[in-house]
Amino acid sequence: MKRYDVIVVGGGPGGLAAAASAVEAGGIVLLIESLDTLGGNASHSTGYLVMVGTALQRQHQVSDSVADFMADGERQIRLELENGPMIWDRELTELYARESAATYDELTAMGVRFSRLLAKPSQHRNDRMHALEDPAQLGAAYAARLETLGVEVLYNTDVTRLITTEGRATGVAFETRGAGGSPRTGSAGAQRGVILATGGYQGSYELRRRHQKAEEINGYLSGVRSCRGMGHVLGAAMGGDLINMDYIQPMIVIPSLLAEDAIAVNRAGERFHDETGKYGDRVKGLAAQPGGTGHYIIDAATFRTKSALVATMPEPPIEAPTLSALAEAIDCDPATLQTTVKTWNGFLAGGAQTDPVTGRTILPKGRRPLRDAPFYALRMVRATTFTWGGFAVTRDMQVVDVMGDPVDGLFAVGDTTGGINVISGMGGTHIASALVQGRLAGRAAVAGPSALPHLTAPAQSRPFEAKTLPKMVLFDLNTPEPDR
Template identity: 30%
Template sequence: MVNQDIDVIVIGAGIAGLSTAARAAEQGMRVLLVEKMSAIGGSSAMSGGWFAFTGTEEQKAAGVEDSIELFRSDLRKVGAYRNNPALVEAYMENQFETYEWLRAKGVSFGEVEISSGQSAPRGHSTRIREVLQLLHDDFSAHGGETLFDAPVTALHRDAEGRVTGITISDGRQFTAVLGVVIASGGFSRSRELLSVFAPEQLAAIPYGGPGNTGDGLRMAWKLGAGMADMSAISGTYGSHPETTDEQQELLTSYYMGGIIVNVDGRRFVDESLDYKTLGSAVLTQPEALAFQIFDAPVRALSHRGIALKDMDTLEDFGHLPSAPTLEELADTVGIPAGQLVDTIEKYNDAVRGAGADEVGRTNLCNGVGDLRPIETGPFYAYPAKTLMTTTYGGITFTPEGRVTDVDGDIIDGLFAVGEVTGGFHGAAYMTGSSLGKGAVFGRIVAETLVRSYVGAVNG
């Protein structure tokens, strides 16, 4: 079946695909959203729900001092200056408008927090499944059509090399007048692609959307698409070894005042670094396991239901052992007691200025926050591994969302947005910039398509 009355085909119904589809549909385009799985969401639905924005009402209400300049600097720094400056600039120019657009759709932003890669609190929490449903409802209300259980198996090109449509697994074919948008997510569930691009990450806990096997990346690669950031792919540190798809656990107590030790009770990395860098560091340790060690004042910072700091739920699960003394805590979790006590003593001495920190730590998170000694019982130990939540490298694309080939030339008619793309993050990413990238560039791609649509109508 060939359908000629479609303007745009969007592959994938996570935050990137839904943002693209909703914006395109509200602009009057005829949009077909094609989803491999039986429901919307993908990796986005399994995320913590954080978006990175600045200049927001929530920041103002919380008295946060932030700026576009600081945001840009943080993105470049956490990416080790390997991210494409033009893509970073596109995010900067569109992030606030995207924030307002989401709010207008009914999205509610809650707590604002500082986290990985941020030097000011700009992580805006959401109930991510509600966000995704709001966008899909809006898309449908504007006449958008969604196909579920419809894996895309091929992209079509015409004689001039322009991408014109798709084939799905049941053999049906669809043609799009303006183009095809790949928003199919990454490949965190593909051991084959991880073996090719990030073999050292195979020891991480596999996570992300069950359908994230790299289908979109493979199809674009087959057409000659370039790749970026593939060598930087890393999991996120902070998940209990028994975390599940249904109940993700991810704790970053080290940004609140805790430290990280290996199974021998020794520190091995500056805990203030971004959690992707920490993820890679933990994979080098015995059993690829490390414990977050903290005390009662840090435990008191828990916020139930808020990703990254929900210690209450972790304790409910029985995953957060505690003890009145460090020696007893060490015995409980199987860490050498003498070594753990010695490690904490050295850390506390450094915090009090009585010596240099053994791993060079000087702050809580990315240059911000005063260190505090770990001295008030009860004491806590959270055993955690690296979680492969997202593969944030992928297809090269322009600031307008057009896919480029290995020579940097545009592949006409093909667009990409979200986790399937590379070049924006660089070496690592900031909390909230992954969902943020999906929403921001989703709207950018839709606007690019709108210009083509208006031209076609007026032409």
């Protein structure tokens, strides 16, 4: 069995950053990826990254701080609490915000380019959503960097088991799919640690069946299909403490870059929500429409320039030569649809920054009206894009077990962790936090982790006394115990 210092399982942003930082810390690294390319879901994403205190923000005279970010995070958590209690890892969230500017520097040094900062005032009081010029750049830039750094990468390979020695993760067993033939099995040793970076579990029927609401288990899946929660399963087999597993963000499928040029209408032909607003609000907005149906409307100019994004939509576009004909095709009121489009175009022409109908602030680049025939309708489809639950970890990203002890030699990053993604509704936090966590994990795996667990584990549970528990305890396990 070939031996490495660190084995990284999964080549999304978390795994890529982990592999790079582990080598830079002096380790010999193997990265194992299920697919034949690197980048994971980030390559299929819209590429919005929330980072705090970056050079791009300074360039645009945006003053931002970790404290401001945390205040926005807290506001988001209070909203999420309406969906039920959860565990928010405030400490890890703050660490992400603090380290994110260094991640920005690292990305730009690798040649990754950001095109703009987006204003999202309902989620972020300061402009901190950094738009990647091309989301595919991330995987490509890391692939080149890992090659330069001498990281060995095994593609088309699924890690199926962890190898353990006296309670320590010391390697992995895997299956490689060759061209045509049956899978080849193998194993590799990791002297310093295994980093689980397998993303979420949205591609696993069994995990969805256990954790997702009944009506959504068979729902449309957007993104790569290889995120089947194997990291969750492998870590659970070592006693890892999985938190927030029932939180799965339902979304309306549309790449944000396409949503910028679209409006959505219901059967009456009216707009009913901010098409670029919070994911949860979009889902609620659609559910409240007659028949729970709606369509995005775009024109020929957008169809032409964003055809690759249109192709990622769950259903093919419906085309019609006029707005009236389109209304007929999607069974909505033609006169109202015409008025809705006219109102939208009038708003764009006016130059105001906030749409008076829905409060929308993300406006098309160049404020292009819906004018060029033919017109297209894209049915709004609810889907699962990523999951929120995963392991409780230390600040070194070491997995913590259900007894509250760090698991020797085992680390987790990105969507395989569970304490940060509950702020997902802010938008743009998944990729950036995965990158930050990867850097931390790679370094700690090589140097040896020293951080202690900071969340309470099931085995350390406090006795339940409903009357004395302040509300905060439901979601903030960093809060000191109340005086009794």
